[in-house]
Amino acid sequence: MPWRLTNGRPKSSSWNSSRWRQPTGWSRIRREVLKANPTCQWPGCMERSTDAHHRVAQSLGGGEERSNLIALCTGHHAIVSARQGRSAQLRQRG
Numbered sequence: 001m002p003w004r005l006t007n008g009r010p011k012s013s014s015w016n017s018s019r020w021r022q023p024t025g026w027s028r029i030r031r032e033v034l035k036a037n038p039t040c041q042w043p044g045c046m047e048r049s050t051d052a053h054h055r056v057a058q059s060l061g062g063g064e065e066r067s068n069l070i071a072l073c074t075g076h077h078a079i080v081s082a083r084q085g086r087s088a089q090l091r092q093r094g
Contacts, residue, residue, distance in 0.1 A: 029064055037071035047073035053080055 030052040040047045049071035056062030072080065 026064060029066065029069070033066055033069045033071050036066075039071075040073035040076055041070050042072060042076040045073060045076060047075070050074050051077040053077050057084060 033052040034049050037049050039045070040049050051072050051074060052069045053072050054062045054064075055068050055070055058064075062068045
């Protein structure tokens with residue numbers, strides 16, 4: 001498993017090893033989804049994927065398994081998230 005620096009500075013031999021940690025479960029899953037899908041999965045979009053989006057929101061019972069995640073660019077992730085937010089508001093009202 002790859003290691004990363006938590007404060008974003010380059011590694012130096014004089015640094016304390018406690019600044020290094022393994023990625024969390026979500027970080028690992030997100031990285032796997034983005035690596036498997038390097039371009040946005042929105043139909044026709046060729047932008048680099050930057051976000052892992054839950055197909056079924058966690059608040060509605062969706063989990064963090066890869067089958068529930070889709071890789072999207074920042075712009076399309078904002079569109080999908082906004083749509084889901086409006087849908088949630090309508091469900092609460094009605």
